[in-house]
Amino acid sequence: MTAAAPADDRGAREVGRRIRSLRTERGISLSELARLAGVGKATLSGLENGVRNPRLETLYAITAQLGVPLTAVLSAPGEAPTVRGAAVGATLLEVFGDREATYELYRMRVTPGPAQLSPAHSSGVTEHVTVFSGVLRAGPADAPLTAGPGGYLRWTSDVPHTYAAVGEEEVHASLLLRYPRPSTPDG
Incomplete structure (x- = not known):
């Protein structure tokens, strides 16, 4: 599952630049982030250098370890990134926030066929899905x-x-991800 841009595209280079910037801001080595995210060091290096297409599962694993929403590496002003997975295609519609959380709202399609397994997000992240058409099976892998x-x-x-479409009909839905903001000493 890849982001929409081909590996030689400016989009892939921008994603890589953002990952590297977030990693270095946090003082995490390439090797350490690769280990924490469960991805190969060569894969992470290729992403940071813009020579590999980022897979959705890989980006979620990396952003979870960096403690940022997916949009922190995907979007620049004026862009509406689309991410694709084994079964899911999702187009970012809006990012907004309040004092407690950052939210990402996506238009999502889930194609019939094998389920898509997504890695864990950061602690406290919740997903909210409203189904418009089709039948969706989604949630914790074990339940x-x-x-x-x-x-x-x-x-x-x-x-x-x-995420999986039940039956032969493509699922159309909205997906809202809620990323809680880190606690501050002031409360």
Whole structure:
């Protein structure tokens, strides 16, 4: 599952630049981030240098270890990034926030076929899905939930989680990710 830009595209280089910047701001070595995220050092190096297409699962694993939302590496002003996975295609519609959290709102499609397994997000991240058409099975990998048109699913996604279309119909849904803000000494 790859982000929309081909590896030789400026988009892949920008994603890599953002990953490197976030990693160095946090004082984390390339080797350490690769280990923490469960990705190969060569893969991470290729992403940072813009010579590899980033896979959605890989980006989620990396951003979880950096403690930032996916959009921190995908979006620049004026862009509407689309991410694709084994079963999921999601287009970012809006990023917004309040004192407690940052939110990412996506338009999501889930194609029939094998399920997509996504890695855990940072602690406390929740996902909220409203299904418009089709039947979706999604949620924690060990206890997925099911919803049809008009249905709503919510789960804490700091564990591996899955998305799958049930049957032969493509699922159309909205996905809202909620990333809690770190606590500050002032409360």
